[in-house]
Amino acid sequence: MEKKFTSEKEWSVAMRINHWAMAISIFVLIVTGFYIAEPFTVSSGETVDKFLMGNIRYAHILFGVFLVFLFIWRVYLAFFSRFHADWKDFFAWADMKMTIDQIKFYLLIKKEGPEYKTLYGPMQSLAYIGLFFMVFVIVITGLILMGAGYHEGFTAVAYFILRPVEKMMGGLAVVRYVHHVFTWFFILFIVVHIYMAFWYDAILKKGTVSSMISGNIFKKAKE
C-alpha cells in the first residue's frame, strides 16, 4: 500500500513541556482560585489543627509563580527558539482574506480551509494573542495581590515595581476583581481550545491532539 501521510516534527520538546506545564498550572490555579474567592468553612476540629485556606493559598501562589516563569519562557521561545521561533506566526490573522475563509470553514460554509504556511491558523493566532494578553494581566494582578501580603524577596521587588500599577488600576479591590474576571476568560478559552483541538483531529485527521505529546503531525504526502 502506498504511503499517504508523512510525519513531520511540529513542536519542539521545550514547547511541549511549556504547554503541558502551563496547562497543569492553569488548571490548579483555577481550582484553588475559586476556593480562595468563595471558600467553604471547615467547621469541625480545633483551629490550631486546620490550615486549609493557608495550604490552598500556598498552592495558588506556588503555581502562580510557576506561571510567571513559564510565561517568560514561552515569550523567550517565541523569539529565540532554535527549532522554530514562532513570533511571526501570531500575526497570521493579518491576512484578512484568509481569516474570512477560515471563519467560513469553521462555520461549515466551506468544506476546505485555506492553506496557510504559518504555524497557526488565522483565528488560532488571534486566540493565542488573546491568551498572551490574558496571562499577562492575570500574572501582573496576581503579583500585586501576592505582594500586598508578602514583603520579602522576589515578591517585594515585584510589588515595589507594580505599586504604581495598583494605584493606576484604582486599588487592590479593583486588582482583585480584574483577577477574578480574567479567570472566566481562561475557562472560556480552555473550553474552545480543547474542542478545536479535537475538531481538527476529527476533520483533518492530522493527529492534532497527539502532536502536542509526540511533537509530530501528519501531513498528506505530495503526489
Added chain:
Amino acid sequence: MAKGNNSEYRKTIDKQYKELMKHCQLHMEQVEKTLPESKEDLHGLLKERGLTRRDFVKWTSVMTAALMLPPIFKPMVAKAAENFSRIPVVWLHFAECTGCSEAFLRSSYPNVDDILLETISLEYHETLMAASGYQAEQNLEKAVKDFAGKFICVIEGALPRGLDGKYLTLGPKGKTGIEVAKEVASKAAAVICIGSCSAFGNIPAADPNPTDCVGIKKAIGVSTVNIAGCPPNAVNFTGTILHYLMFGALPALDNLGRPVWAYGKRIHDYCERRPHYDASEFVEEWGDESALKGWCLYKMGCKGPYTYANCGKVRFNGGISWPVMSGHGCIGCTEPDFWDTMAPLEKPLPDKTYGGGEKTVDNIGIALTGIAAAGIAAHAVASGIRHKGDK
C-alpha cells in the same frame, strides 16, 4: 531581615538614630523660640480629665512605637506633646459630613490623643468657632496673614468642581471652596487632609458624582498628607503633627500620600481573626455559630485584604474596639473610591452585580461557558453531518 545580629549594621543604625535625635533636639529648640507660647497647659488639662502622669508616660511609649521610633525618643515625644498647641492650625470644611471632627471631639472617655487635639491652637474651625459672617472671614484672613508659612492647614471634605466650583460656596463673600482652599493652602506650611473625602473624594465623589467632587490634591494641585479613613483614627493625625513638631518635616508617605507609619500595612495582615482565615473558618451568616466564635468575616464581605490601615493595632474609642473586632468586616474606608470599588460592602467582591438581579461575574461566566458548551455540541453535530465521508 536577618541583619539584626550584624554588629556593623547595628552600629550604623545607632549612629543614624543619634543623628536623628540631635536633629530633633535642635528642631524642638527652634520651635520653642519661633512659635507662639502654648495657650494650654497639657499636664493641667490631663489632670483635670482624670488622666495620671503614668497614663501620659504610657501614651508616649505607644506613640513612639507607633511612629516607628526607638525608645530613646520617648522624652522627645513627650516634649512635642507639651508643645503641641504651639502650632497654629486652620481647619477648613468642604463637601463632607463633619464626621471626622465629630469623631475627634466626641469621645466619651478621652485619651491623651483626644485631649491633645483639644489643646490644638485652632485659629479657624468652621464647626467650633463662635464668630460668624464677616467676623469669621476676618479671623481666617488674620490667621493666614499672621502665621503665613507657619500654620498647618487641615482640610476636611472634598471639593466640587462642577459649575466652576459653585456647588460649594462659603462665607459672606460667597467664595467657592476651591478659591478658599487655594488661598489658604498657598500660605500654609503643610496641608493635611483629614478623612477620605479630602484625601480622595470619597462619598461626595462616589458614582455618579453629580457635583464633580475630587480630593484636595487633585482639585488644587498641592501636595497633601492624606490621613485617610471614614473617619480616620485620631492617633494618625496627632502622630503626623508630632512628627512634624519633632523633625520639622512631614512623615514618609506612600504613593497615595498616606503616612507610611500608619498606612503601611494591610488590615488583613494584622487582623486578630486572621488565623481563622488561614484555617478556613468563616462566618457564613450574621449571628451564626461561627460569628459567636469570632471567626473570619471574609465571606461577610470584609475588605481587610484590600485595605491599608492600622485600625487593628491602634483601635478606636480609647483602644476599646475596632470594626472587625466588633463583628462587622472592614469596609475599606482608607482606600480611594472605596464607596465604588469595595461595594457591595457586606458581600465578597465577586458578588458585585450588574444591572440589578443576580448578574454577578460568576453567574455571567457560568452562562457564557454554558452557551459555549451548547454551541460546541451543535457545531460538533453539524460538523459530523457536513464532513461525513471525508478522507
